[in-house]
Amino acid sequence: MAYLDIAHLEKSFGANRVVKDFSLPIDQGEFVSLLGPSGCGKTTVLRMVAGFETPSAGAIRIEGKDIVPLRPNQRNVGMVFQAYALFPNLTVAQNVGFGLKIAGVRAAEAQGRVAEMLDLIGLPMAEFGGRYPFQLSGGQQQRVALARALAPRPRVLLLDEPLSALDAKVRVRLRTEIRDIQRRLGITTIFVTHDQEEALSISDRVVVMNAGIADQVGSPFEIYNQPATPFVASFVGTLTPIDATVIDPHQGTVMSGGLTLHLGRALPVQAGTVVPIALRPEAVHLGRASGREIVLPATARAVEFMGSVIRIRAEAGGQSFLLDTFNRPDAPPPRPGEPVEISFSGRDVIVIGA
Amino acid sequence: MTRVLAWGAFLLGMLYFLLPLWGMTEFSLRMRRDAYSFDAYASVLGNPEFQRTFAFSATMALVTILMGVLIVVPTAFWVRLRMPGLRPVVEFITLLPLVIPAIVIVFGYIRLYNTGSWLPLTGTAAGTNLLLAMGYTVLALPYMYRAVDTGLRTIDVATLTEAAQSLGAGWGTILGRVILPNVLGAVLSGAFLTFAIVIGEFTMAALLDRPAFGPFMQRLGQDRAYEPSALAVIAFVITWGCMGLIGLVTRTQKHTRVRT
Amino acid sequence: MPADATTTRPLAAPSPAPRAPALPLRWLGVLPFFIFVALFLILPTMHIVLGAFRTTAGDFTVQNILDLNTRSIRNAYWVSIQVSFWSALLGCLIGFAMAAAVVLGGLPRVLRQPLLTFSGVASNFAGVPLAFAFIATIGPAGLITLWLRSDLGIVLQAGLWNVPDGLQALLGEQVRFPRFNILSTAGLVLTYLFFQIPLMILIITPALDGLKREWREAAQVLGASGWQYWRMVALPILFPSILGCLALLFANAFGAVATAIALTGPALNIAPILLYAQIRGDVLGNPHLGYALALGMIVITAVANTIYIVLRARSERWLK
Missing domain, CATH: 3.40.50.300 (P-loop containing nucleotide triphosphate hydrolases)
Incomplete structure (x- = not known):
């Protein structure tokens, strides 16, 4: 009680x-x-x-x-x-x-x-x-x-x-x-x-x-x-939801904007359902990194210096990504317009409502 | 329970206010024995003395407003801008007319500025009129100063002044073309209130023996039965008009402030 | 901008020829004001105050003050104080009740602005026309006076109620009550309330608005009843404002001449009317006694305001 x-x-x-x-x-x-x-x-x-x-x-x-x-x-x-x-x-x-x-x-x-x-x-x-x-x-x-x-x-x-x-x-x-x-x-x-x-x-x-x-x-x-x-x-927090189509709910495979994502977990919906998915800025990495299987060429559009964290808006394949990276005094952030690579893992994708 | 008490207090209070207003209106219409009529009003409005004294008091009110603006606006402005330390003193002085009865002030005038004194203002009609205008300005001081000071509080006097100075304005231009237009609403509010006070003022006008509206009303009250009520209705309408104009000015001012 | 900027800039408006270089130039800005109040407020008042302590020949004396102590003058002051006190007290209470009813009592909000506008009108509807309005209403031939007499058998002037047939078994044939006459202290108080109540409403409404909803709610949630909230929080907060209103209303009534004269003529013996008569025709036989009379009026309003300032300072330790 x-x-x-x-x-x-x-x-x-x-x-x-x-x-x-x-x-x-x-x-x-x-x-x-x-x-x-x-x-x-x-x-x-x-x-x-x-x-x-x-x-x-x-x-x-x-x-x-x-x-x-x-x-x-x-x-x-x-x-x-x-x-x-x-x-x-x-x-x-x-x-x-x-x-x-x-x-x-x-x-x-x-x-x-x-x-x-x-x-x-x-x-x-x-x-x-x-x-x-x-x-x-x-x-x-x-x-x-x-x-x-x-x-x-x-x-x-x-x-x-x-x-x-x-x-x-x-x-x-x-x-x-x-x-x-x-x-x-x-x-x-x-x-x-x-x-x-x-x-x-x-x-x-x-x-x-x-x-x-x-x-x-x-x-x-x-x-x-x-x-x-x-x-x-x-x-709560910062993210932009985008729509994705479920390909295989058991394997957790979805597709969005021509990109196939393996979420690594089952989804409680049927194949063909459209679900909103999103990435937190801290899940997206600037450059390549181990364990982040998806790498996209992108263009930096805006760079916001917030102190310990730098927030970058990058565009890849017509889709905007927000990403947070820690400030490092020896590595200045990219300038707007510069080409960059971004990477993330399908496991970090948030499926809203699941 | 609270609401019942509240309605009771409000309605009883309003009854007290409305009865005399109703009484005077009803009485003013009873000049003909057999029927309601506007005879009392016709009699009052057609009275040449009414027209003369009303014109005199209205002129006095306008002069008073002008004097008030000329004295209060620069002072309130200057005190806000350069001498904030002086504010309590100036505020105290402007509140004095609420404490010192008008009859005492005018008594002082009569004794201080009589024909044998260093400034024999009461010796001539023009001098006495001037003295009366000054007296009215003193009576209006608390209201005028309050209104203008409140108006100044809503604008940033220092920044406006510096902006005007940087554009090459002198003090006259600053006061007349920058500050005054910005506090115009407050000045007008003070002006209408002054008008309402001055138009029917009795004590000062009677003791300085000027042909003003207040003493005329009092004389008429001694001689006639129905005309005084008609006068009271007219005076009430004038007061209401002045207050209505204040409300109007305040509202339009708010509109401009929201828009800009 | 530095404070001394005025001294380095040429002053255009106030005066082209500063004559006292010892005094900072910025004083020139307030000079017209001080000259004006000196000539038309301070000096005339001082002249009266000092005159009260002078003989006709110009020597110092306190005889004028002592001469005030006659039966008729004492009486005039006393009636004045009574009228001012009661009209101020009742004005405060009724005005407070009406303002509180509209601001806090849950009355429709549309009533608020009309009440304030009406208060602005009524508080300035003083003097001669106000007296006319009351004479027409409860004067000897006034609307209510006549209605009470013809329809209910109540004769105000006589203090007599000729009870109608239906009630005689209960009340007897006649009921006596205190006489009412518009030309009396009570009549004057009743008339003065017409501008005292609205003045109170105008001054106290902003103070009532200043009572924050959170104070009431915080008190409630801490267990206080409505009455405890008023006694321990709201009234102490409002106390200085109420006191100020009381002092202002007192002075307002004490100096009122026109209403009293138009209502009663010079017959009523109150201080301002006595002074009025003295100024017009030296009815006291000694011009300097008039000064003393005026001084007495200043002293009484000043005392009322001093009491207010002292009490306010005591109750307002919590204010900035």
């Missing part, structure tokens, strides 16, 4: 169905991300768990008990908002102690808990307790918001794009910290984001949402390497 069980959740605003038959069982202590573009319904799901939206149908159960009839202030969940949700008229300590005060925790006990929480987020009471939110940086404010949400020991932690208002560097550091704290407390967590890198890097499981539907639920590794739909394939 899942600790937090979201079952057949529906939400419509008027004629607009924003969440469609959404089910997601979450184990205790699990960190699950809802990933998708804006308007895909991920925030609506989160707000239904928090109690700010009422589901049109379906159930949300914590420890087997349906919480849908409960008001937000009766659910005992913690929530961190996108930004600026600290109470500006209260100090850091008062903000963190807010939930304890509401719950009627005795002052001395509450103070101990507040200090403990502030230590946890690395903003010690002595130095930061008396400050007001405007005296903190954005990253510090979100840490305090996390401490405030955790202080009353909620059953579930909800994070609504808590990092998207922060600078890139702070964002990366804080997400590691959030994951760290979550592991230490073992709190069941739902994290909503539109940033695929964020979702892949900190989650136990990722739910990719599109137009109100959960397209795929899986570990970051599965989501990235075995995308279930063309949407997941294009939203």
Whole structure:
């Protein structure tokens, strides 16, 4: 039995169905991300768990008990908002102690808990307790918001794009910290984001949402390497799907643009079916390499220097290939227009939905 | 529950506002015993004194607006551009007319600029008119400054100025051809508000003894029964017109900003 | 651009002949403003303030201030303060309720802009015509006055209700209640509210808009009820704005002359009308007593604003 069980959740605003038959069982202590573009319904799901939206149908159960009839202030969940949700008229300590005060925790006990929480987020009471939110940086404010949400020991932690208002560097550091704290407390967590890198890097499981539907639920590794739909394939990571015709499903032979590819695994479809296939840029190699049986003459069209990685768009037989190669100081990348050779293996080809 | 309370507060409040408006309108139409008529309006509008005082106050309002623009726009611009440290001081001063009652200010005028003083403005009609215009400019200062300062906040004063300077513009050109057109909406908003305030102003005009619209309305209120209500309706329509124009200007300004 | 750029560029507009080279030239840009406010705001006010401490001969004295302590002047100030206080307080409460109803109470959004536009109109519909409107409505021959008397048997001026037959068994033949007269303190408060409430709506609406949805939701999710959210978060945040409105509304009512004069004529004994009469005809018999009277008005509005500034500074430690 899942600790937090979201079952057949529906939400419509008027004629607009924003969440469609959404089910997601979450184990205790699990960190699950809802990933998708804006308007895909991920925030609506989160707000239904928090109690700010009422589901049109379906159930949300914590420890087997349906919480849908409960008001937000009766659910005992913690929530961190996108930004600026600290109470500006209260100090850091008062903000963190807010939930304890509401719950009627005795002052001395509450103070101990507040200090403990502030230590946890690395903003010690002595130095930061008396400050007001405007005296903190954005990253510090979100840490305090996390401490405030955790202080009353909620059953579930909800994070609504808590990092998207922060600078890139702070964002990366804080997400590691959030994951760290979550592991230490073992709190069941739902994290909503539109940033695929964020979702892949900190989650136990990722739910990719599109137009109100959960397209795929899986570990970051599965989501990235075995995308279930063309949407997941294009939203997570970089690739361009192309169509291929299945020649022999048992051997895993397909044909695309006059090129025969041996995937080295069986396909659960009939011969003659058209399936979308794709290559991740890191699967395509510049020049020849052992184990990459397919070698194509190509022309470099665009070269993007991104630091440790160089991304090249090359054209072969009318088809565009993106490929990533590591930067090497002794070997400058090809210039646009230069002829190059590219190679890859049929085993690295992703068949979307299989 | 919340919504019921909200509707209650809103409707009760609106009832309070609409009753006097209805009362004055109904009363203004009752000049004939037996039937509703516009006789009171005809009487008011045909009154030569009405025409004279209204023209006087309208002229005063225009002069006040001009004075306000000439004083406020360069100051607000300069403070934003070169003397940001002075902003609290200037803001404080522009808010003073909200705190010092107008009657005290005009009392000061009468005593400071009387015939025996170093600047005997009240000695002549022209001088007194000037004094009244200055008084109105002071009354309008908080609204005018707020409007223009808000308008300036939405444009990048420093960059616009530097761009104009690099193209060889002098300060006059910068203010008149670059800054003013960009805050025109704000200036117009302030101007209409000033018009609404000045047109019916009573205290200053009465104490400086000028033939303005406000004192005329008050005299008429003592002598007549139905005409005052007609005047109130007219004054309300004028105020509504000024506010409507502000709304119109604000909306068109938003449109241009979106388009560019 | 460096700050000293102005000194190296020729100034075209403000003045061709700078006379005080010791003062940085950039001061020339604000000179017209300061000359204007000095001549037409500061000096006249100072003249009144200093005049309050002078005898007719020009010597220093506090006698003028002491002379304010007569029954009639004390009474005038007291009525003025009462009218201003109550119209400010009620204006704040009602205006807040109406603004909150439209901004937060879940009323249709289409009501919002018309209410704000109407508030802009009504807050400027003060002075003489406002008095006319109220006289026509609840004056002695006003619309509501007559309707209450003829249809319900309620006589406002007498404070008397001739109960209609159907209710007599319940209430008796006559019910007495406090008399209402438009030419009284209560009438003045009722009239002033017509510009006080909309002013409150105009000022407090942006503050209510500034309450972020996340604050309410964060409080809710931490277990707070609606009332706890208002008491611990929303009202403390709004407190400085509300206080500011109270002070502004107080000053607004305290200096109002035209409405009172048009409503009651010079008969009503409130401070601004007394001063008005004094300026027109020296009814106090001592011109410098007029200065003292005006000084008293400045002091009272200044005190109201000082209280506001002090309280605001205390409650706003959390603001930048």
